[in-house]
Amino acid sequence: MKKILLILALVGSAFNSFAQTKDELDAEKASKNDSIAAIQGRVDAIQAQIDALPGWKVGAFGTIGGSFSGFNNWYAQESPNNSAGTIGFTVNGFANRNESKYFWRNALTLNLNWVKFDDKDDPDDQSGFRQATDVF
Template sequence: MRSVYLFLTVVLFSSLASAQTIEELKALKEQKQDSIKLLEDEVKFLTEQIDNVKGWQVGALLTGGISISQFDNWYAQESPNVNSGKIGFNFNGFANLDRDAYFWKNAMNVNIQWVKFDDKNDPNDNEGFREATDVFNVNSLFGYKLSEKFALSAMAEYRSTLLSNFNDPGYLDLGAGVTWLAIKDELTIVVHPLNYNFVFSSSDDIFTSSTGAKVMADYFKKWGDLKVKSNFTGFFSYKSSNFSNWTWTNTLAYTLWKNIGLGFEFGLRDNKQEALNYAINTLGIPDADFDNVDNALQSYWLLGINFSI
């Protein structure tokens, strides 16, 4: 009988000791969790401090694409003997500086493409590569912060082409207004009601400089291996809607291995002055004017290999 009592006593004390050990382990776990949370908060705070004091942030997306084909005696098409090809690249770069009192954002977009269509049955056609897409855009935005979200700002933006007709036409916007930092490091919206649009061109009777409002929205976001960049820039003339213009570009970059992946960009543009210049000086329509010109929506796209910097 004494053995039974002794056995029960040992079991009871063992249970009490086990229960005490579990409670102690739970308490220790809670202490460790609190310590981990404290360390995570400290790391987050230090990261924010580093972001606040670090200098220029620089980056770029480069997309290149190439397509070459040859047809011999392919009678199903209008030109059965053809050598054709398309080569192009797109560059999106930025250099940004963010301080407690001010910021300075700079960006550049270049999109250039060449196409070749050599009809071997036509000795008079152009056998070489010709410019197909030619886009050059650079802007610089400086802002003095009124709060975390809003700033007084000034911006300069230049748009033209590089391969041919550089600065003919060329557009230079200089203006001031306000900037809304809607989402930090992601979405910036600029509204400058005081803006002058300088237009440089040899066709002064078509292209006209004027005052107006400048609007720009720039968005950049990264989801895992996918990067998305979208930029809208528009000038709205106070003199006449015929002198207004806007451009919207969108870039997608998906990383497959290290900094290499697939890239896609498409752009839309509306500019009635360019449409009229094309109708008169390229199509040879002498009686074309702002009232009857066919101002079709301009667009381009490029798909190819992407390299991120």
């Protein structure tokens, strides 16, 4: 019995001796965050130098969207029973040039939309997609 208690005590102390406390982990995390902050500061300084260089800078972004709606006995509009769906996308691009004595800014916006309108009270209604708001 004494041997079993001795073995359990040794095993328990072995597990306990390798455990880290929360304070030790917090101290290690703080030192790592300081290292990251120092490196990030150097990266930001290099990025600022790159951004200050003259020349063309180009980029683009866009969105895709859609909506669906259905109305039943909605008498505030011309067709009280209808369903509609729209789909569209937008692309915005730019090309800018910065020099020491001048700058040049270019922008492009392309917005295309299609709408599908289905009047449920009109059997002759064509329910295909039609072109809607377009911007160039």
